[in-house]
Amino acid sequence: MKAAFESLSLKWLASRMPPEPSHRLSHGNIFIFPGVFGVFYLVMTLCLFLLAINYQNNLLLFLSQFLISLILIALFSAYKNVAGMLLTAYEVKPVFAGENSYLEIRIEENDKPLHGQIEIKWYGDKNRHMLDLEMEKKLHHLPFPTASRGFHRLPRVTVTCSWPLGLIKCWTHLDFGHKLLVYPAQKAEQILLAEWHSENGKGRKNQSGTDDFYALYPWQAGESLSRVAWKRVAKGDDWLNKVFTEQQATSGYLDIDSVSNLDTETALSVLCWQIVQLSAAGSEYGLKLGNVIIPPSVGPAHRSTCLKALALYQRGDAL
Amino acid sequence: MMAPSLPVAGNRDSLLISLFFLVLSLSLFGQIHLWVLLLCICAAVVRICLYSGLYNHMPGRRMVNLLALLAGVALVTTSNNVDFLRVMVNLLLMASSLKLMLLSKRRDFFQLFICGIFLLACGFIFYQSLGRTLFCAAMFIVLLFILFSAHNPSAGFAFRRNKSAILMLQALPIALMLFVFMPRIPPLWKMPEGKSTETGLTDKITPGDIANLAQSEDLAFSATFTTALPAQQSRYWRAMTLEYFDGKSWSASETRLYAQVQLQQMRREFYPAVSGEALRYEVVTEPTQKTWLYALDTAVPDSAASGQALWQGWNYQLSALQPVYSRFAYQVASYPQTQRVSSNLALDKAINTQVPERGNPQTREWVNSLRQQHPWDNDFAVALMDYFADEGFEYTLTPPAMLVDPVDRFMFDAKVGFCAHYASAMSYAFRLAGIPARVVSGYQGGTPINDNTINVYQYDAHAWVEALIDGYWRTFDPTTVVAPSRILEGFEHAARFSNEMQGEHPLNGINQWQVFEYFRILNARMDYLWNRWVLGFDNNDQTDVFKRLLGDISTLKMSILSFGLFALTALLLTLYFVPSWRRKAISKHQKRYLTTIESIEKQFNIRRDNRSPRQFYEHYKAIFPPRLSQALLALTQEYEAIEYGGHSQGVEKINQRCRLVYQALRDTYPRSRC
Numbered sequence: 005m006k007a008a009f010e011s012l013s014l015k016w017l018a019s020r021m022p023p024e025p026s027h028r029l030s031h032g033n034i035f036i037f038p039g040v041f042g043v044f045y046l047v048m049t050l051c052l053f054l055l056a057i058n059y060q061n062n063l064l065l066f067l068s069q070f071l072i073s074l075i076l077i078a079l080f081s082a083y084k085n086v087a088g089m090l091l092t093a094y095e096v097k098p099v100f101a102g103e104n105s106y107l108e109i110r111i112e113e114n115d116k117p118l119h120g121q122i123e124i125k126w127y128g129d130k131n132r133h134m135l136d137l138e139m140e141k142k143l144h145h146l147p148f149p150t151a152s153r154g155f156h157r158l159p160r161v162t163v164t165c166s167w168p169l170g171l172i173k174c175w176t177h178l179d180f181g182h183k184l185l186v187y188p189a190q191k192a193e194q195i196l197l198a199e200w201h202s203e204n205g206k207g208r209k210n211q212s213g214t215d216d217f218y219a220l221y222p223w224q225a226g227e228s229l230s231r232v233a234w235k236r237v238a239k240g241d242d243w244l245n246k247v248f249t250e251q252q253a254t255s256g257y258l259d260i261d262s263v264s265n266l267d268t269e270t271a272l273s274v275l276c277w278q279i280v281q282l283s284a285a286g287s288e289y290g291l292k293l294g295n296v297i298i299p300p301s302v303g304p305a306h307r308s309t310c311l312k313a314l315a316l317y318q319r320g321d322a323l
Numbered sequence: 324m325m326a327p328s329l330p331v332a333g334n335r336d337s338l339l340i341s342l343f344f345l346v347l348s349l350s351l352f353g354q355i356h357l358w359v360l361l362l363c364i365c366a367a368v369v370r371i372c373l374y375s376g377l378y379n380h381m382p383g384r385r386m387v388n389l390l391a392l393l394a395g396v397a398l399v400t401t402s403n404n405v406d407f408l409r410v411m412v413n414l415l416l417m418a419s420s421l422k423l424m425l426l427s428k429r430r431d432f433f434q435l436f437i438c439g440i441f442l443l444a445c446g447f448i449f450y451q452s453l454g455r456t457l458f459c460a461a462m463f464i465v466l467l468f469i470l471f472s473a474h475n476p477s478a479g480f481a482f483r484r485n486k487s488a489i490l491m492l493q494a495l496p497i498a499l500m501l502f503v504f505m506p507r508i509p510p511l512w513k514m515p516e517g518k519s520t521e522t523g524l525t526d527k528i529t530p531g532d533i534a535n536l537a538q539s540e541d542l543a544f545s546a547t548f549t550t551a552l553p554a555q556q557s558r559y560w561r562a563m564t565l566e567y568f569d570g571k572s573w574s575a576s577e578t579r580l581y582a583q584v585q586l587q588q589m590r591r592e593f594y595p596a597v598s599g600e601a602l603r604y605e606v607v608t609e610p611t612q613k614t615w616l617y618a619l620d621t622a623v624p625d626s627a628a629s630g631q632a633l634w635q636g637w638n639y640q641l642s643a644l645q646p647v648y649s650r651f652a653y654q655v656a657s658y659p660q661t662q663r664v665s666s667n668l669a670l671d672k673a674i675n676t677q678v679p680e681r682g683n684p685q686t687r688e689w690v691n692s693l694r695q696q697h698p699w700d701n702d703f704a705v706a707l708m709d710y711f712a713d714e715g716f717e718y719t720l721t722p723p724a725m726l727v728d729p730v731d732r733f734m735f736d737a738k739v740g741f742c743a744h745y746a747s748a749m750s751y752a753f754r755l756a757g758i759p760a761r762v763v764s765g766y767q768g769g770t771p772i773n774d775n776t777i778n779v780y781q782y783d784a785h786a787w788v789e790a791l792i793d794g795y796w797r798t799f800d801p802t803t804v805v806a807p808s809r810i811l812e813g814f815e816h817a818a819r820f821s822n823e824m825q826g827e828h829p830l831n832g833i834n835q836w837q838v839f840e841y842f843r844i845l846n847a848r849m850d851y852l853w854n855r856w857v858l859g860f861d862n863n864d865q866t867d868v869f870k871r872l873l874g875d876i877s878t879l880k881m882s883i884l885s886f887g888l889f890a891l892t893a894l895l896l897t898l899y900f901v902p903s904w905r906r907k908a909i910s911k912h913q914k915r916y917l918t919t920i921e922s923i924e925k926q927f928n929i930r931r932d933n934r935s936p937r938q939f940y941e942h943y944k945a946i947f948p949p950r951l952s953q954a955l956l957a958l959t960q961e962y963e964a965i966e967y968g969g970h971s972q973g974v975e976k977i978n979q980r981c982r983l984v985y986q987a988l989r990d991t992y993p994r995s996r997c
Contacts (some may be wrong), residue, residue, distance in 0.1 A: 052441070057511060058511055059448055060648045061648065062650075062858050067463075073494035158847050166476075168487075170474055219962060230623075
C-alpha cells in the first residue's frame with residue numbers, strides 16, 4: 005500500500021518536475037503546508053478561540069485572531085523566501101562500492117538575500133542535513149552511501165525550509181538527473197598479469213623503464229619485511245609485497261578468467277584493486293573481461309575506462 | 324550536523340526562553356503555587372548556569388522524570404481547593420520549567436513556545452487591565468522574537484529585530500480587521516468558573532459572621548448617563564433581592580428562583596408600569612461570573628439589543644441571560660418616580676413574610692409590643708427607623724462577631740454594625756410584624772469621573788430594605804439615619820473620616836495631593852475607555868459599526884462587506900509581498916562606482932548610457948588625461964573583479980580606486996568640485 009503510494013507519487017513528481025541539472029524554485033515546484041509545529045500552533049489557536057468565546061474575553065479573541073493573521077503572513081513570507089532560489093548540482097565522481105559519494109549542491113539567490121536554514125536530504129531518507137543560508141558559501145555536499153557496482157540514478161533531493169517562524173514548511177523534491185557510477189569494491193588479492201601476446205609487434209618497445217617487479221599482493225603477517233613496498237606504505241597505502249620473478253613480465257593483461265576460481269563479484273573486486281595498484285605504480289596493463297578487451301595503456305583516463313568496464317560487467321544497465 | 328538538536332552551552336535562544344518563563348511565572352505570582360514559582364526559578368538558574376558554562380552537565384532525564392513525578396504529586400495535593408483554570412496554569416508552568424531543564428532539541432523549543440503563548444493567554448482570563456495587557460503584549464513580542472531568532476541562528480540582532488517586527492506589523496491590520504468585523508459567537512458551553520474575585524457583593528449575606536468587611540478598591544461597573552447625573556444620595560444600584568432568612572443569613576428565595584426558571588422557559592418577562600422622568604444610561608460591568616446586573620431603582624432595557632440580552636424579573640430585578648464572563652455593556656432607562664406595584668401579591672407575600680420558627684426571642688418580643696403600639700404599617704416603619712436613630716446605634720466596618728441570635732445581639736447589645744446588619748434587622752422586624760419585606764443588595768453612590776460617567780467600586784457595596792406596604796414596594800435604608808455621611812458623601816468619604824479607618828484605608832491621605840488626584844481621574848478615564856471600547860466591544864457595538872458603515876443592515880450589504888474584507892486582506896497581502904514597485908537593491912561597490920562615473924560624466928560632459936564599465940573606458944580613454952585614464956582603468960578592473968570574479972570584501976579596494984580617480988580629476992581640473 006505504502007509502496008504503491010510512493011511509486012505513484014514518484015511518477016507524478018516525474019511528470020511535474022522532470023530531471024534538470026539546476027532548478028529554480030517557483031510555484032511550479034514548491035510545496036507549502038503547515039509543518040508539525042504549525043499544526044500544533046493552529047490547534048492551540050483554535051483552543052484559545054474557544055476559550056475566548058466561552059469566556060467572552062475580547063483580549064483572548066484578539067490574540068487568537070492575531071495568531072491566525074501571523075501564520076498567514078508566515079505562509080507568504082516562507083514562500084517568498086524560497087521562491088527564486090537556484091539550486092544546481094554538479095556531476096558526481098565515480099566511487100568504489102561501500103564508499104560515500106557526494107553530490108555537490110550549490111544554492112544561489114535570485115535578487116534578494118536568502119534567510120534561515122534549509123534542510124537537505126535524499127527523498128525518503130531519514131538523515132537530514134542543515135545548511136545555513138546566511139552563510140557566505142552556500143554549498144552542500146550531500147553524502148550518498150553506495151552498496152553495489154554499476155550505474156545508479158541518484159534519487160530526488162528533498163529541500164525543506166521553514167523560515168521565518170517554523171510554522172510553515174516549504175519543500176520540494178528535485179531531480180538533478182545525475183547518474184552515479186559505482187566501481188566494484190576493492191579486494192586485495194594476488195593476481196597474475198597474463199602474458200601479453202603481441203599481435204602487431206609494437207608492444208615490447210614500451211617495456212623499458214618499467215619496474216622490475218612482477219606484481220603486488222597484500223603483505224601478510226610473518227612474511228619478510230624486506231619485500232614490503234615501503235614507498236607505498238609511506239604514502240599511507242596498505243602493506244604490499246613486491247613479488248619478483250625471473251622472467252619479468254612488466255606488462256600484460258588482467259584477465260577475469262585468471263581468477264575464475266572466485267565468483268564474479270569477488271573477481272571483479274580483485275581486478276579493481278589490481279587496477280588501482282598498477283595505475284598508482286605507473287605500470288602498463290590491459291583488461292580482458294570476456295568479450296571486452298581493453299588494450300594495455302597507462303594514465304588516469306585508461307584507469308577510468310577499465311574501472312568502468314568492471315563496474316558495468318554483465319550489467320544490463322550499461323550506458 | 325543533525326537538524327533537531329540545539330547546542331547547550333552558549334545557546335542564546337534557550338537562555339532567552341528560560342528568562343521569558345521566569346518573568347512570566349513572576350507575573351502570574353498571585354495565581355500559581357509558591358512551589359511552582361520556585362521550580363521556574365530553579366529552571367532559569369539551571370539554564371543560566373548551562374549558558375555561561377559554569378556547569379556543563381545537563382540534568383539527567385531520569386532525575387527530571389523523578390522531579391516531574393514529585394511535582395505531579397505535589398500538584399494533586401495542593402490543588403484541592405483550586406479551580407480548574409488555575410490548576411491548568413500551574414500544570415503548564417510546571418511542565419514548562421521541567422522541559423526547560425531538559426531543553427536540548429529544537430522540538431522542545433517549539434513545545435515551550437506553544438506553552439508560553441497559552442500561559443500568556445490564560446493571563447488574560449485573570450487580568451485584563453490596560454497595564455497588564457501592555458505587559459502581555461510586550462511579552463508576546465519578545466516570545467515571537469525568540470522564535471524568529473531560533474530560525475535565524477546566524478543572523479545579526481538588527482536583522483532579527485527588524486524582520487520579526489515587520490512580520491508582526493504586517494499581521495496586525497489583518498488581526499484588527501478580524502477583531503472588528505468577524506461576527507461574535509455566543510458562548511458554546513459553560514466554562515468552569517474561575518473563583519469569583521473578592522467583590523463587595525455576594526448572593527448570601529450573613530451580617531453576624533462578618534467581623535471585618537473586605538474593602539476592595541476594584542471597579543464594579545461604570546455608568547455613562549445621557550441624561551443628568553442623579554444625586555449621590557439617590558443612587559441606589561439594585562443588584563439582587565434576598566428574600567429568604569434563616570435566622571442568620573439572607574439569600575435568594577428558592578421559590579423565587581424556581582418561578583424565575585419556569586417563567587424564563589415560558590418567556591413570560593415582566594414589564595413594569597413605569598412613570599415619571601427617565602434616567603438613560605449605559606452600564607459597563609466588570610465580569611462577575613454571575614447573572615446579576617446593576618440598575619437604579621425601577622429600570623427597563625433601553626435598546627433592542629439590551630432587551631434581548633436582559634431579563635426583567637418579577638421582583639423588579641434585571642439580570643443577564645448568560646453569566647457575565649467578560650465586560651458587558653447594556654443600555655437601560657430608570658424611572659425613579661415609579662411606584663412599584665407588587666407583580667404578584669400572593670407570591671410576594673408568601674415569600675416575604677417567611678421567618679424561621681425560632682431564634683432571636685428578644686426581637687420577637689420587642690416587635691410584638693411595637694406592633695401593638697403601631698397597628699398601621701406606615702407608622703410601624705417610622706417607629707422602626709426612629710428606633711435606629713434614637714437608640715445610640717453606630718456605623719462601623721469592624722463590628723464584633725454575633726454568632727448566636729445575631730439580630731438580638733445587634734439590636735440590644737452591640738448596637739454597632741454596617742449596612743447589612745441594619746438591613747437584616749429591619750427586614751426581620753418587618754416580617755415579624757407581618758409586613759412583607761426583603762433585603763436588597765447592590766451598590767450605593769459611586770464616584771463621578773467626568774460630567775456623565777460614574778465609576779462604582781466594590782467598596783460602594785450596600786444593602787437596604789424593601790417593604791410591601793399598601794400594595795407597593797417601598798425602600799427603607801436604615802443606614803441613612805445612623806451614618807448619614809455614608810449615603811450623602813459616599814463610602815470613600817465616610818471611611819476616610821471615621822476614626823477607625825485612619826491609616827487603614829489605602830486611599831487615605833494620598834487624595835490630598837492635587838496632582839495625584841488628577842492622575843487618578845485620568846487613569847480612571849483611560850480605564851473606562853479601555854473597558855468600554857476594547858474589553859466591552861461586543862455584538863451590539865459591532866452592529867453599530869456595521870450600521871455606521873452601511874446605513875442599514877441587509878443580507879446583500881453584509882455579503883458585500885464580507886467580500887470586501889476578503890478583498891482588503893488580499894490587497895494587503897499583495898502590498899506586502901509583490902515587490903515589483905520596489906527599487907532593485909544595488910550593492911555598495913556598485914553605488915560607489917556609479918557616483919564616481921557620474922563625476923567624470925559631469926566633468927567631460929559625456930554619457931555612459933548603457934555601456935558596460937569596460938566599454939565605457941575603451942570608448943572614452945582617448946579624451947581623458949593619462950593619469951585619469953590610468954586610475955579609471957584600475958577602477959574598472961577592480962569593479963570587474965568583484966562583479967564577475969566573485970571577489971568579496973572588495974568594497975575597500977573600490978573605495979581606494981575611486982579616491983585615485985577623484986585625485987586625478989582634481990589635479991587636472993583644480994577648480995572642479997569633486
